[in-house]
Amino acid sequence: MSEVTVDVASIPAVGRGFRLQWEPAQNAHVLLYPEGMIKLNGSAGEIMKRCDGIASIAQITADLERAFAAKGLTNDVVGFVRIAVEKSWLTLQP
Amino acid sequence: MADLATVVARLAPSPAPAATAPGPPLWLLLELTYKCPLHCAFCYNPTNYVAGTGPELDTADWIRVLREARAMGAVQLGLSGGEPLTRDDLEVIVAEAHQLGFYTNLITSGVGLNEPRIRALKDAGLDHIQLSFQDSTKELNDFLSSTRTFDLKSKVAALIKQYEFPMVLNVVLHRLNIDHVEEILEMAHKLGAEYVELANSQYYGWAFHNRDQLLPSREQVQRAEAVMQRFRERVGSSMRIFFVVPDYFENRPKPCMNGLGSIFLTITPDGTALPCHAARMLPGLQFPNVRDTGVSDIWLKSTGFTHFRGDAWMKEPCRSCPEKSKDFGGCRCQAFLLTGDAANADPVCALSPHHHLVTEAVAKASQPQSNQPLVVEKPLVFRTDRNSSTLFPCKH
Numbered sequence A: 001m002s003e004v005t006v007d008v009a010s011i012p013a014v015g016r017g018f019r020l021q022w023e024p025a026q027n028a029h030v031l032l033y034p035e036g037m038i039k040l041n042g043s044a045g046e047i048m049k050r051c052d053g054i055a056s057i058a059q060i061t062a063d064l065e066r067a068f069a070a071k072g073l074t075n076d077v078v079g080f081v082r083i084a085v086e087k088s089w090l091t092l093q094p
Numbered sequence B: 001m002a003d004l005a006t007v008v009a010r011l012a013p014s015p016a017p018a019a020t021a022p023g024p025p026l027w028l029l030l031e032l033t034y035k036c037p038l039h040c041a042f043c044y045n046p047t048n049y050v051a052g053t054g055p056e057l058d059t060a061d062w063i064r065v066l067r068e069a070r071a072m073g074a075v076q077l078g079l080s081g082g083e084p085l086t087r088d089d090l091e092v093i094v095a096e097a098h099q100l101g102f103y104t105n106l107i108t109s110g111v112g113l114n115e116p117r118i119r120a121l122k123d124a125g126l127d128h129i130q131l132s133f134q135d136s137t138k139e140l141n142d143f144l145s146s147t148r149t150f151d152l153k154s155k156v157a158a159l160i161k162q163y164e165f166p167m168v169l170n171v172v173l174h175r176l177n178i179d180h181v182e183e184i185l186e187m188a189h190k191l192g193a194e195y196v197e198l199a200n201s202q203y204y205g206w207a208f209h210n211r212d213q214l215l216p217s218r219e220q221v222q223r224a225e226a227v228m229q230r231f232r233e234r235v236g237s238s239m240r241i242f243f244v245v246p247d248y249f250e251n252r253p254k255p256c257m258n259g260l261g262s263i264f265l266t267i268t269p270d271g272t273a274l275p276c277h278a279a280r281m282l283p284g285l286q287f288p289n290v291r292d293t294g295v296s297d298i299w300l301k302s303t304g305f306t307h308f309r310g311d312a313w314m315k316e317p318c319r320s321c322p323e324k325s326k327d328f329g330g331c332r333c334q335a336f337l338l339t340g341d342a343a344n345a346d347p348v349c350a351l352s353p354h355h356h357l358v359t360e361a362v363a364k365a366s367q368p369q370s371n372q373p374l375v376v377e378k379p380l381v382f383r384t385d386r387n388s389s390t391l392f393p394c395k396h
Helices: A042-048 A057-067 A074-086 B004-011 B059-072 B090-100 B115-124 B138-144 B150-162 B178-191 B205-209 B218-238 B295-301 B332-339 B355-365 B385-391
Strands: A012-014 A019-023 A028-033 A036-039 A090-092 B027-031 B076-080 B103-108 B128-133 B167-173 B195-200 B240-244 B264-267
Touching: A012 A074, A028 A042, A042 A057, A042 A074, A057 A074, A074 A090, B027 B059, B059 B090, B059 B295, B076 B090, B090 B103, B090 B115, B115 B150, B128 B150, B138 B150, B150 B167, B150 B178, B167 B178, B178 B195, B178 B218, B195 B218, B218 B240, B264 B295, B332 B355
Parallel strands: B027 B076, B027 B264, B076 B103, B103 B128, B128 B167, B167 B195, B195 B240
Antiparallel strands: A012 A090, A019 A028, A028 A036
16 A cells, blocks of 8 residues: 655544544543544644644644644654554544 | 454553553443344354353443443444344434433344344444355355355345444454455455454464364465455555454464553443453453443442552563563463453463463464364354253353
């Protein structure tokens, strides 16, 4: 399979058959899929909950940098989205 | 249905929660009924399900269980049986579960899944359907399930796609169909399954009773695994293939249920709460009924859930084993079934003094004369009400 192209203009959304939700009992965002669950760490949860199929990676990154008073998160976000797309957790809008 | 040990492995957070602070029952499996139009010879349901179990819970009981388990943090819901579609309140149960925030999985033979029902289930918020096939050929599918269901299942698979459900195709593998793995995978690919579960039969319930006829040879298992690997490389992520390890052919035991009482809670049709779907056989433990005990008390206080949680129960060779936190000593039910003591190491483990019980069964299965599937001295015993009543008339 060819490498997925992910850049700041990409618009990610949660993949079909997956559902993202906050679980108080686990104090974490979890990604649910057929008969399985991925418990996300804090960063992954913060990125994924912003993947609404409308915001671009540039917008998601800007929002994260604002929310956490951080800078230079672009590579982290792009890197995470690339992995998540490979795993089908996220899909990119055409 | 699927081998849940693997399903749980996929779900399991690592490492396992400590015995002192049990996490929530993340995985709730409701066996809504033992009624089933199929009569599979490898069914894991108890062989004495007719005489040994009570009347089915009603809708209000199931809804109460859903609410109590969700409040504790249960998040994945399996709706199974028997055939869950034989319950006419399935849609009501799904709707409640969806509204509570469960990810809802219907585990079905497909029999009874017509267009009005699948539409109603979609409207109720059902997330996913796991459809079982018994083989890639009509003849063997119908023989193994002792029904004529192959064509119907193919139609149901098309309906599942039409209504845009993610589809897991589950095929239980054993000696009679394991040589068809390539055809089974082709069929799954053609039907558009996103996931395929090749679930090598695990030997409990009816499958244990029929073990001599179902256990494949080591060569069959190796061939199947090689075929599966090639297919996996060919199709990539368009269809994910899970290969449930045939544990009789292993030297290390499976981390069954991620340890009993760790993440998994089953409620049987009559309301008995179990830490795994086969655990009713384990002696000396309390398995409370949800009709009179709350889910929280069941999970936190009953010995059926606390006794094998953690590792205080372990004997040697498990107790001092460096892998005990990885495999939890294997399967308690298998240890009990094969050695008579549920606290023994799972005999699949090469370190178990009872390992020969497994290797002998495998050696027997690998003898050439037993490779003639339909010429067997002992006939396959299909899971029917009549067989259950006549062959297994006792409560325990």
